[in-house]
Amino acid sequence: MTTARNLSKVGAVIGVGQSDYVSDHARVLAGDKPHDSYGYAAIAFNKALADAGIERDEIDGLIVGPTIAYERTGEILGINPRWGSQADAMLAVIEACMAIQTGMAEVVALVYGNDQRSAAIQYGGPEAMGGNMFLSYVYHAPWGFTSQGALYAMMFRRFMEVTGCTEAQLGEVAVAQRLAASLNPHALMRKTITIEQYMASRYICEPLHLFDYCLINDGGVALIIAEAGRAKKMAEKAATRKKPVLVHGVGRYDLNRGATSLEPRLLDFYRPAQEACAEQVFNMAGVEHKDIDAVQIYDSFSCHVPLALEGYGYCRSGDVGRFMQEDGISLKGKLPVNTGGGHLSETYMQGWNHQVEAVRQVRGECGARQVEDCRFVHYNSDVAGKAVSIIYGT
Amino acid sequence: MANSQPIISMYDQPMWESIRAHGWKLQQCDDCSSFRYPPAPNCPHCLSMSSTWKALSGKGKIISWVIFHKQYFDNFPTPYNSVAVQLDEGPIVISNLVGEEPQGSWIGREVEICYGEDSAIGTVPKVRLSK
Numbered sequence: 001m002t003t004a005r006n007l008s009k010v011g012a013v014i015g016v017g018q019s020d021y022v023s024d025h026a027r028v029l030a031g032d033k034p035h036d037s038y039g040y041a042a043i044a045f046n047k048a049l050a051d052a053g054i055e056r057d058e059i060d061g062l063i064v065g066p067t068i069a070y071e072r073t074g075e076i077l078g079i080n081p082r083w084g085s086q087a088d089a090m091l092a093v094i095e096a097c098m099a100i101q102t103g104m105a106e107v108v109a110l111v112y113g114n115d116q117r118s119a120a121i122q123y124g125g126p127e128a129m130g131g132n133m134f135l136s137y138v139y140h141a142p143w144g145f146t147s148q149g150a151l152y153a154m155m156f157r158r159f160m161e162v163t164g165c166t167e168a169q170l171g172e173v174a175v176a177q178r179l180a181a182s183l184n185p186h187a188l189m190r191k192t193i194t195i196e197q198y199m200a201s202r203y204i205c206e207p208l209h210l211f212d213y214c215l216i217n218d219g220g221v222a223l224i225i226a227e228a229g230r231a232k233k234m235a236e237k238a239a240t241r242k243k244p245v246l247v248h249g250v251g252r253y254d255l256n257r258g259a260t261s262l263e264p265r266l267l268d269f270y271r272p273a274q275e276a277c278a279e280q281v282f283n284m285a286g287v288e289h290k291d292i293d294a295v296q297i298y299d300s301f302s303c304h305v306p307l308a309l310e311g312y313g314y315c316r317s318g319d320v321g322r323f324m325q326e327d328g329i330s331l332k333g334k335l336p337v338n339t340g341g342g343h344l345s346e347t348y349m350q351g352w353n354h355q356v357e358a359v360r361q362v363r364g365e366c367g368a369r370q371v372e373d374c375r376f377v378h379y380n381s382d383v384a385g386k387a388v389s390i391i392y393g394t
Numbered sequence: 395m396a397n398s399q400p401i402i403s404m405y406d407q408p409m410w411e412s413i414r415a416h417g418w419k420l421q422q423c424d425d426c427s428s429f430r431y432p433p434a435p436n437c438p439h440c441l442s443m444s445s446t447w448k449a450l451s452g453k454g455k456i457i458s459w460v461i462f463h464k465q466y467f468d469n470f471p472t473p474y475n476s477v478a479v480q481l482d483e484g485p486i487v488i489s490n491l492v493g494e495e496p497q498g499s500w501i502g503r504e505v506e507i508c509y510g511e512d513s514a515i516g517t518v519p520k521v522r523l524s525k
């Protein structure tokens with residue numbers, strides 16, 4: 001394993017913002033369309049700018065999410081950056097730090113907007129087949145197998161068989177995240193559920209139930225990441241400014257060999273990538289598992305959580321079912337996971353909302369769902385062919 | 395909704411022709427003997443560009459399975475299964491188990507390739523439990 005050159009404490013998040021998921025969702029369900037993807041992105045950007053307490057023209061880097069066009073977003077926000085890019089949530093954070101480290105930019109805006117609910121975007125079926133340029137599993141359309149949910153259901157079925165983890169134990173994820181969402185005013189699904197309700201919910205792609213699937217809603221998220229030294233000076237100069245949240249470590253590893261035939265997922269549960277990521281991120285951050293106060297996991301489906309907990313070393317291999325049930329992954333448990341409710345219960349912003357939750361937990365801004373003395377938050381994801389890991393901290 | 399359709403690159407064409415002839419073939423690498431799935435311009439193991447289309451033995455084992463309860467396609471009414479099968483030749487393919495279904499876990503069950511007719515696609519390889 002090669003060691004990544006150090007990106008530790010190079011960048012600091014100085015501002016976060018989001019659209020009003022709750023009221024926009026209510027309007028969309030009522031048949032209205034409050035904004036398109038660019039509108040949501042613009043709302044989030046303005047809020048992040050205000051949160052950071054900086055002027056728009058201090059921004060010299062722009063990274064735009066995958067659902068909106070880079071140049072058009074820059075035009076709408078009126079940003080001519082020294083350096084710009086298009087990336088998903090996790091890579092946007094890493095790229096911002098890379099741009100800062102190499103001197104290509106000093107204050108980078110990361111902007112995302114998505115009208116997936118009002119535009120009736122389908123994740124699976126005929127529309128997903130257009131994703132053949134990006135998503136290997138749509139190759140299996142002749143056998144009715146095109147949804148990402150089915151991919152993870154297939155993976156998790158085998159995982160249950162190998163480890164003995166049960167459906168009821170998987171249900172701990174949905175139950176824990178709904179509890180977190182019940183304490184989060186920004187969350188869409190705020191009614192708590194029980195394991196019994198989880199087990200009684202219908203299957204979508206068996207063994208995954210309805211409650212194992214993420215929401216589909218409209219919204220936008222933005223983050224502003226500044227060079228750490230400059231962020232510190234900015235915070236010192238204006239007492240009203242919030243304390244910067246440092247990116248302490250990052251990691252990435254992908255398993256492309258055999259991707260279409262699902263070999264790295266079915267035979268290895270994508271674990272070699274997660275282990276490689278864990279090694280990078282913990283080494284770079286110089287912290288250990290015991291230092292992590294909360295974990296955020298990209299959860300388009302609940303089963304990402306147990307797979308990541310084992311893959312990133314939070315419990316012994318084969319022990320995650322017991323770990324989730326006995327030690328607990330809720331705000332009341334030993335290891336709080338997806339403390340805002342995640343994609344299952346807060347909002348589906350393709351990993352962007354997890355970055356915001358991580359930042360707010362480290363800032364201590366989370367009110368009723370605040371993890372006590374939260375110093376380090378570990379984010380990780382396994383999405384469509386890449387594993388990414390980030391540690392945020394004070 | 396709409397029907398599902400295979401994604402066919404230029405390398406997939408010979409495979410689907412062999413399927414229509416009820417004799418599923420995959421490329422075997424002339425240099426390292428590994429079988430390729432999906433069909434591809436070169437061998438992912440040794441990068442050789444040379445290969446020969448070989449008929450599969452038709453045997454494999456189920457390594458995982460799911461049951462769809464939500465419908466995504468007109469030509470796939472629910473409930474239906476998809477299975478991941480590791481062929482004796484090595485590659486893992488996604489298919490549908492037809493005929494008798496196993497009691498309890500499906501994993502490890504031996505299967506053999508058979509051929510089904512899909513209203514939208516034509517001949518599609520399926521699997522059934524080995525006798």
Ligand SMILES: [Zn+2]
Nearest residue numbers: 423426437440
């Ligand atoms: Zn070869």
